[in-house]
Amino acid sequence: MNIDFAQPPSALIRGRRSCRTFSRKSLEENAGRSLARDAASLRQGLLGERASFSLVEIPEKAGVRFSSYGLISGARFFILGAISRSERFRESYAFLLEHLVLKACELGLDTCWVGFFRPADFKNFGPLAGDERPAVVVVGYRAARERLRDRLIITSIRASRRRPxxxxxxxxxxxxxxxxxxxxxxxxxxxxxxxxxxxxxxxxxxxxxxxxxxxxxxxxxxxxxxxxxxxxxxxxxxxxxxxxxxxxxxxxxxxxxxxxxxxxxxxxxxxxxxxxxxxxx
Missing domain, CATH: 3.40.109.30 (putative nitroreductase (tm1586), domain 2)
Incomplete structure (x- = not known):
């Protein structure tokens, strides 16, 4: 792994909260550059899989929607990745991508994991033939006001509760x-x-x-x-x-x-x- 953290990872884990309502604000230049650099540095999974990640902007007119997860608004910036198949490629992919999620948190950015999406929405960004894209991450800044729908979702899945x-x-x-x-x-x-x-x-x-x-x-x-x-x-x-x-x-x-x-x-x-x-x- 080539990602260095200035803050203790445990503090970032405790402080991160998923975001479903993003503002349309552009990423601050330093934050975007740092996250893009770290994304490009992740090239190998836990079992030696070929991996690649990038930070991309998709204009609003692209109309990106999430099947079975059409509850995110203001999505403009994404961390997209791909990984070659192995017997454990999904865990390997998520292991790498979560490093970027926590790095985004350290840079003052909000994020949301998305496992349900239409591959066609990202067809211009790979992946290479034979590679998989198990999930994407929306990244940006939290909107000033959270939607009522978001609060209801968080309540319904008891998002803040954890098993003992x-x-x-x-x-x-x-x-x-x-x-x-x-x-x-x-x-x-x-x-x-x-x-x-x-x-x-x-x-x-x-x-x-x-x-x-x-x-x-x-x-x-x-x-x-x-x-x-x-x-x-x-x-x-x-x-x-x-x-x-x-x-x-x-x-x-x-x-x-x-x-x-x-x-x-x-x-x-x-x-x-x-x-x-x-x-x-």
Whole structure:
């Protein structure tokens, strides 16, 4: 990763709030230039996938709309990306894109993840043949007044509420909760996972810590069938992974993402293994 943050990532994660009503204001020159530079620097996914990102402006006359998500107004600037296919390309893509979302936050910009959109709206911006664009991010400045519709949406999905630790984090097995005290130095990174945004606020990630080892297995629970079918739960998991990785580095505890499923164990049919983070000894 080539993105440097002036502020602690945990502070950016706590401070970011999704925006659905944007003003038509142009991006400040320094902010736009910095975000575009960082976007261009992300070229490889977690499994070596070919990746590319760019900051683009699409004039209002282009009439960009979001299928099943036609609730964003004032969308003018977008972070668009593409990634080559792999067995985990959606998580890898979201992991990279969330770094840019947090960088935008640091630059004073507002953002909104969009997983439902019409590829035709962005046909002039790739992706290359064989690559995928799992999501886009709207970026800009929050409008002075929030629409009533936005407030109703936030209320309906309980956007600010998060599941308790006992539902998300475990030790050894998925039926043994991990407490914040037991998490020790990894309590902050796990809390940042808990605070991650997700489709419909479904929070599909589940994390198991190996006893006596800085090793964490990330699982994904199929909370909503429609979201799972569209790959949105995988994007959500990738965002949570970015939060974990960034705040581990903030705490000077770097690690590596690998595909290393633990010894087969009995787990519910709606939960599947996705990734493992191995901390440096």
């Amino acid at each position: 630790w006992r539902d998300l984090f475990f030790k050894g097995e998925l039926d043994t909760p991990l407490s914040e005290l037991e998490a020790g130095a990894y309590a902050l990174p796990l809390e940042m996972v808990r605070l991650a945004p997700s489709s419909g606020n479904t929070q599909p990630w589940r994390v198991v810590k190996e006893p006596g080892s800085p090793t964490f297995h990330f699982y994904m629970k199929k909370v909503r069938k429609g979201y799972s079918a569209r790959g949105l739960h995988e994007l959500d998991t990738g965002i949570a992974m970015a939060h974990f990785d960034l705040t581990c580095r903030e705490a000077n505890k770097p690690g590596t993402w690998v595909l290393s499923p633990p010894t087969p164990r009995h787990i519910a049919s709606d939960i599947e293994y996705r990734w493992t983070w191995k901390g440096s000894a």
